[in-house]
Amino acid sequence: MKELIRKILHEALVVTDDTPDWVVKFHNLPTEGRIEFIKEYKSHIESIMPRIVDYFESKYGELLVKIEIKEKPSHYGNENFSIQKPNLKFYFDFNNMENDRNWAAVTKREIFKDLKSFFNIDVTYYGTPLDVDVYSLNWTKV
Secondary structure (H helix, E strand, O other): OHHHHHHHHHHHOOOOOOOOHHHHHHHHOOHHHHHHHHHHHHHHHHHHHHHHHHHHHHHHHHHEEEEEEEEEEEEEOOOOEEEEEEEEEEEEOOOOOOOHHHHHHHHHHHHHHHHHHHHOOOOOOOOOOOEEEEEEOOOOOO
16 A cells, blocks of 8 residues: 555656756655755755855845744655754844735745745755745734
8 A cells, every 4th residue: 555655646746847856866766865865955955054044134134134044853754754954934024014914925935936046945845854934023012
């Protein structure tokens, strides 16, 4: 049964023109190979993390209050493997903007797009050891 489910999930993988090359290679690796890939990809992401932070700080300027880098536990079920992966937390102050909820959603999409375009990190694919959280600060009068 387990092999049947794995076969169905593998067949469900749709490869398009914008699918990164590593995704197909990753899904064709044995379990041990996928675990090693995740570990290597995590170390690569951690090595370029200062450049990622510098880029977003310069891009968003005063709108970006701070960026936190935390470790977040993650479990990859297909490999039965757990790891602490980096979690980028962006804190924005959209109070001067109209309709701040819309700005937060647009900004999150832009962050994902920039990670993919400039750093070749697509967080939407399984096996990417990086999470991104975006917070909008809400100032209320007491």
